[in-house]
Each structure stands twice: as structure tokens, then as C-alpha cells.
Amino acid sequence: MSMLINAIIASSLIALVLSFIKRKEVLSYPRGNKKMVEISDLIHKGAMTFLYAEYKVMAIFVAVVAILLFIAFGINSAAIFIFGALLSTIAGNIGMRTATSANSRTTQAARKSVKAGFEVAFASGSVMGFAVVGLGLLGVTICYLVFGDPTIIYAFGFGASSIALFARVGGGIYTKAADVGADLVGKVEQGIPEDDPRNPAVIADNVGDNVGDVAGMGADLFESYVDAIIAAMVIGFTFMGTNGILIPLALAAIGIIASIISTLAVRVKKDNLFGAIDKGIFVAAILMAVISYFFLVYFLGNFGLFASIVAGLAGAIIIGYSTEIVTSPFHSPTQKIAAAAKSGAGTTVIAGLSTGMLSTAVPVLAVGGVILVSYYFSGIMGVAIAAVGMLGTLGITLASDTYGSVADNAAGISEMAGLGKKIRGRTELLDAVGNSTAAIGKGFAISSAALTALALFASYLVVAKLDIIDIATPAVTVGLFLGALMPFVFSAFTMSAVGKAAVAMVVEVRHQFKTIKGLMKGKAKPDYEKCIAISTQAALREMIVPSLIAILAPVTVGLVLGPEALGGFLAGAIATGFLMAVFMANAGAAWDNAKKYIEAGKFGGKGSEAHKAAVIGDTVGDPFKDTAGPSLNILIKLMTIVSLMIIPFVL
Numbered sequence: 273m274s275m276l277i278n279a280i281i282a283s284s285l286i287a288l289v290l291s292f293i294k295r296k297e298v299l300s301y302p303r304g305n306k307k308m309v310e311i312s313d314l315i316h317k318g319a320m321t322f323l324y325a326e327y328k329v330m331a332i333f334v335a336v337v338a339i340l341l342f343i344a345f346g347i348n349s350a351a352i353f354i355f356g357a358l359l360s361t362i363a364g365n366i367g368m369r370t371a372t373s374a375n376s377r378t379t380q381a382a383r384k385s386v387k388a389g390f391e392v393a394f395a396s397g398s399v400m401g402f403a404v405v406g407l408g409l410l411g412v413t414i415c416y417l418v419f420g421d422p423t424i425i426y427a428f429g430f431g432a433s434s435i436a437l438f439a440r441v442g443g444g445i446y447t448k449a450a451d452v453g454a455d456l457v458g459k460v461e462q463g464i465p466e467d468d469p470r471n472p473a474v475i476a477d478n479v480g481d482n483v484g485d486v487a488g489m490g491a492d493l494f495e496s497y498v499d500a501i502i503a504a505m506v507i508g509f510t511f512m513g514t515n516g517i518l519i520p521l522a523l524a525a526i527g528i529i530a531s532i533i534s535t536l537a538v539r540v541k542k543d544n545l546f547g548a549i550d551k552g553i554f555v556a557a558i559l560m561a562v563i564s565y566f567f568l569v570y571f572l573g574n575f576g577l578f579a580s581i582v583a584g585l586a587g588a589i590i591i592g593y594s595t596e597i598v599t600s601p602f603h604s605p606t607q608k609i610a611a612a613a614k615s616g617a618g619t620t621v622i623a624g625l626s627t628g629m630l631s632t633a634v635p636v637l638a639v640g641g642v643i644l645v646s647y648y649f650s651g652i653m654g655v656a657i658a659a660v661g662m663l664g665t666l667g668i669t670l671a672s673d674t675y676g677s678v679a680d681n682a683a684g685i686s687e688m689a690g691l692g693k694k695i696r697g698r699t700e701l702l703d704a705v706g707n708s709t710a711a712i713g714k715g716f717a718i719s720s721a722a723l724t725a726l727a728l729f730a731s732y733l734v735v736a737k738l739d740i741i742d743i744a745t746p747a748v749t750v751g752l753f754l755g756a757l758m759p760f761v762f763s764a765f766t767m768s769a770v771g772k773a774a775v776a777m778v779v780e781v782r783h784q785f786k787t788i789k790g791l792m793k794g795k796a797k798p799d800y801e802k803c804i805a806i807s808t809q810a811a812l813r814e815m816i817v818p819s820l821i822a823i824l825a826p827v828t829v830g831l832v833l834g835p836e837a838l839g840g841f842l843a844g845a846i847a848t849g850f851l852m853a854v855f856m857a858n859a860g861a862a863w864d865n866a867k868k869y870i871e872a873g874k875f876g877g878k879g880s881e882a883h884k885a886a887v888i889g890d891t892v893g894d895p896f897k898d899t900a901g902p903s904l905n906i907l908i909k910l911m912t913i914v915s916l917m918i919i920p921f922v923l
């Protein structure tokens with residue numbers, strides 16, 4: 273047992289050391305010319321300013337909740353909650369600092385070749401990927417070694433979930449307020465490129481790529497990762513004793529080693545960026561399956577859990593591949609949206625909505641298949657282990673996702689620094705692939721969240737001592753409908769928040785174009801700081817209500833309607849939340865890449881009527897894919913883990 277624990281701790285420390293080494297590697301690359309450095313510094317400063325302002329709000333929330341947990345459960349739960357929140361914050365901070373340092377370095381490397389730019393961006397993504405898995409596994413292991421009770425570790429997941437919701441909602445509101453404002457005034461009204469330095473909102477837009485898709489996604493997947501491990505530990509202890517606690521920890525450690533080795537397989541040949549990323553993810557999945565076989569079957573003699581791991585890994589690959597097909601500009605679904613843009617904005621929106629709705633089929637079937645297979649072989653424990661398997665290769669999956677944000681910034685810097693069409697074309701290729709890797713990351717995050725939420729839901733049934741939930745009971749029926757309602761209410765608040773902030777941004781950008789003499793001629797500089805301030809203030813103000821709803825709703829349902837109704841509430845929320853999240857994320861990414869497909873020269877190219885219609889579609893999709901959609905996966909996990917925390921009072 274002690275040898276296994278030591279191996280688990282060692283694997284998490286290796287991940288953290290590799291994250292540090294990769295960060296040093298990224299920082300060793302040249303930053304480019306003076307103009308590139310200036311733009312990169314503006315983005316870095318804006319991102320860190322927002323992050324620290326957000327930390328102040330989160331610190332108040334964490335302090336209040338910690339006091340409530342201390343009163344209700346004692347010092348241990350309060351301390352573990354703070355610990356989970358702290359590690360989640362650290363992981364996001366590391367990723368943000370690295371990404372905002374890597375953007376101009378990626379642009380500079382792209383001046384040499386597409387391959388060189390890809391290598392810098394992917395290395396920066398690896399920093400985030402390995403920081404998240406290293407801190408996550410180390411944190412959960414320390415909590416178990418110190419307290420010995422897996423049930424109390426739910427407080428660690430609660431801390432991580434709380435930070436994730438604030439980071440994802442706040443970051444999503446920030447980035448889309450800037451993006452929508454920049455697009456509507458800059459592209460549509462003024463007819464200037466996306467990342468034109470004359471656009472006052474352009475820096476805020478590039479800052480948003482980091483606070484939403486780096487810090488937000490990092491906290492999101494940190495939460496999924498630790499919650500899946502914790503749920504499997506609790507269920508494992510119930511059915512298998514101490515071995516059931518150690519198995520999920522050991523499998524997470526195996527996943528880390530597999531991800532580390534697989535990064536060596538990420539090599540670009542003939543500018544085939546997708547091929548390089550796909551190869552790395554496939555190698556990681558195969559390695560984890562092989563090593564898990566020896567651990568679970570050869571040493572423990574448990575084929576059922578091995579089958580569950582394979583089911584989780586296969587589900588992750590299927591979901592990732594289906595998302596790539598739906599959202600990539602190189603495949604027909606997105607190209608059909610671009611073709612619809614020739615008829616105007618209305619048909620563009622209709623095509624994107626239908627594509628997003630249809631895209632829910634494969635993830636639902638994949639998750640359903642994973643549940644059936646894993647339950648057949650190992651019961652509820654198998655479902656929990658499948659969630660660990662799906663998230664096992666998170667190190668490389670998150671690296672691929674974070675790469676997308678860095679590539680997006682690199683494309684912006686090449687435009688703002690005036691590096692010419694050749695370099696802009698290279699960074700546009702990096703960005704186009706990055707949009708799809710970001711969409712794949714969101715699809716993976718959402719689907720793994722659904723499986724993690726189901727594992728937590730299974731834990732809820734165990735802790736609440738519910739063998740069955742009867743939906744014919746009136747209270748349960750009401751709970752089911754209330755749960756199904758939650759994703760709609762939550763999305764309404766987050767979408768509305770983006771709309772309000774975007775209006776303020778549009779007004780400010782129009783004002784600057786009208787009042788700053790020489791701005792359109794490039795003879796004067798816009799006031800970037802004012803637009804950054806608008807996004808920051810809007811995000812901090814508007815993220816409070818959705819976050820409180822996520823915590824108070826399950827508490828209210830549980831205390832008023834009882835534990836069985838709360839189970840129905842969670843079932844309704846997981847089902848509709850999963851579907852809405854996939855629909856929104858995929859529709860938004862498809863709209864975005866349809867616009868980029870046209871910008872690459874199709875259907876009239878930039879400035880054409882089709883392009884203007886595609887920009888409108890992208891504007892509708894922005895809060896879909898970067899605010900409401902990704903936030904829903906945190907909503908369903910957070911509400912489930914809050915339910916687990918309050919079940920003693922409900923009972």
C-alpha cells in the first residue's frame with residue numbers, strides 16, 4: 273500500500289516538474305520585435321488585472337462558505353474546502369501567466385514556420401495540462417492521507433467547483449463582451465479586420481481568450497478531474513474497502529504517465545497540425561489502456577474495472593472526433609453553415625442552430641454506451657471508474673485545448689503588429705486548428721462533466737441511502753422539472769450578462785471611432801484600457817447571481833422537498849444541462865469556423881455579404897460557446913456536489 277501511495281505522489285510531482293520545465297522552455301523563446309512585445313504586454317497586463325480583481329470576489333465567497341462549513345461540519349471540512357479552492361486558483365494562474373507569455377513567442381516562431389509556431393503554442397498548453405493533473409492528484413492524495421475518510425474529501429471538490437464556476441462564468445462574460453463589441457463595430461460597421469489595432473476593443477478581446485479559455489477551462493477541468501477521482505474513491509470504499517480508494521488514485525497516476533509519454537508523439541509533419549494532436553491523444557489513450565490492464569487485470573485480477581476504463585477512454589475519443597467533424601472548417605457541417613451565409617444572417621443562424629442540435633446525438637450515445645458497458649461489467653463502481661478513465665489523459669487533452677487560446681492570440685498579434693500576409697496566413701492556420709481543438713476541449717469537458725456528475729449522482733444515492741427514486745411521486749416529479757429548468761435559467765442569466773456588457777462595449781467603441789481624430793487612418797491610438805475596464809466590471813458584477821443560483825437551488829429543493837426529490841432535481845439538471853451544453857458549444861464553434869472558412873477566401877472572402885452574415889452568426893455563437901455552454905458543465909457538477917455536502921441535514 274505504501275509503495276502504491278508513493279508511486280501516486282511521485283507521478284503527480286513528475287507532472288508538476290514537467291510543467292515547470294515546459295514553462296522555462298516557453299520563456300526561452302524570443303518574443304519578437306518591439307511592437308509584438310508591446311501588444312503581448314498589454315494582453316498580459318489586462319489578463320492579470322482581471323484575474324486579481326476576480327480573486328478578490330472569490331476570496332470573499334470562499335471565506336464566507338468556509339465559515340459556514342466550519343459551523344456545520346467542523347474545521348476539517350472548512351480546511352479541505354479552502355485547500356481545493358486554493359489549488360484550483362493556482363492551476364489557473366499558472367496557465368494564464370504562461371499563455372500570455374507565449375502569445376508573441378508563438379507569433380515570432382511562426383515567422384520561421386507553421387511547425388515552429390505550433391511547437392511553442394503546444395508547449396505552453398502542456399504547462400497548464402500538467403499543472404492541473406499534478407495539483408489535482410496531489411491535492412486529493414494529501415487529503416486522503418491526512419484525514420483518511422474519502423467522504424470528507426467532497427469539500428475539496430466543492431472548493432474546486434466554486435472557483436471553477438466563478439472563473440468560467442466571469443471569464444466567459446469578459447471575453448464575449450469584448451469579442452461581440454469588437455466584431456459588431458469593427459468588422460460589420462467599420463469593415464476592418466478582426467484584430468486590427470485601430471479597434472479599441474481588440475486588446476480586451478485577446479485578453480478574454482485567456483481569462484475564458486485558459487483560466488476558466490483550467491479550473492473547469494481541474495474540478496472535473498478531482499470530482500471524478502473523489503466520487504470513485506467514495507463508491508470504491510463502499511463496495512471494495514481500502515482497495516476501492518486506492519484504485520482511482522492509481523489510475524489517475526497511470527493517466528499522468530501516459531500523457532507525459534504521449535507528448536513525445538506530438539510531432540508536426542507537412543503542416544498537418546490536426547494529425548499531430550490526434551496522434552498524441554490516441555497514443556495517450558492506448559498507453560493508459562495497456563498500463564491499466566497490467567494493474568487491474570494482471571495484479572488485481574479485476575477485468576470488469578479494466579473494461580470500464582477502456583469504455584471511458586473510447587468515449588472520450590469518440591466525443592472528441594465527433595466534435596472535430598462538426599466544428600472544423602475542413603468538414604462539411606461547418607462548410608454548409610458558410611454556404612448558408614450567402615443567403616444572409618437569418619439562414620446562417622438557422623444552419624448553426626440545426627448543426628448544434630444534431631451534434632448532441634453522438635456525445636449522448638457515447639456517454640450512454642460508456643454507462644451501459646461500465647455498469648454491465650462493474651456496476652456503479654464501473655461508471656465512476658469510466659469517468660476517471662475519460663479524464664485520465666487530461667494532461668494532453670488540456671494541453672491541446674490551451675494551445676487554441678495561445679494560437680488565437682498569436683494570430684491577433686501578427687495582425688496588430690503588421691507582419692504581413694504570409695505570417696498572418698501561418699498564424700491563421702494555427703488559429704483555425706486552435707478553434708477546433710478548443711471546441712474539442714469544450715466537448716470533452718462537457719461530456720466528462722456529464723459522466724462525472726453521474727458518478728457524483730451515484731455517490732449521492734449511496735450516501736442518501738436511496739435504492740430507487742420513484743418519479744411517480746409528486747415531490748420527485750416537481751424536483752425533476754425544477755432540475756430540468758435550471759440550465760435554462762442559468763443560461764438566461766449568463767447570456768443576458770454578455771448582452772448587457774456587449775452593449776456597453778459597442779457604445780464605447782463607437783464613441784472612440786467618432787471622437788478620436790485620426791483613429792481610422794492609423795494616426796492615433798485607441799483607449800484600450802477603457803474597453804478592458806468595461807469587460808472587467810461587467811464580468812465581476814454579472815457573475816454573482818448565476819453562481820449563487822447554482823448553490824442555493826439544490827439546498828432549497830433538498831430542505832423543502834426532501835432527499836428523493838433532490839435526487840430527481842439532479843437527474844433533470846444533468847440530462848438537460850448536458851444536452852444544452854453540447855448544443856451551445858458546438859453551434860458556437862461551427863459558426864466561428866464558418867466565418868473563418870469564408871475569410872480564407874470562400875464565397876467572396878472578407879468584406880463580402882456572406883462574410884457579414886457569418887460575422888452575425890459568430891456573434892450569436894460567441895456567448896453560446898464561451899459563456900453559457902461551458903458554464904453548464906460546472907453547474908451540473910457543482911449542484912451535485914452541494915447536494916452531497918448538505919445530505920446529512922436533508923436526511
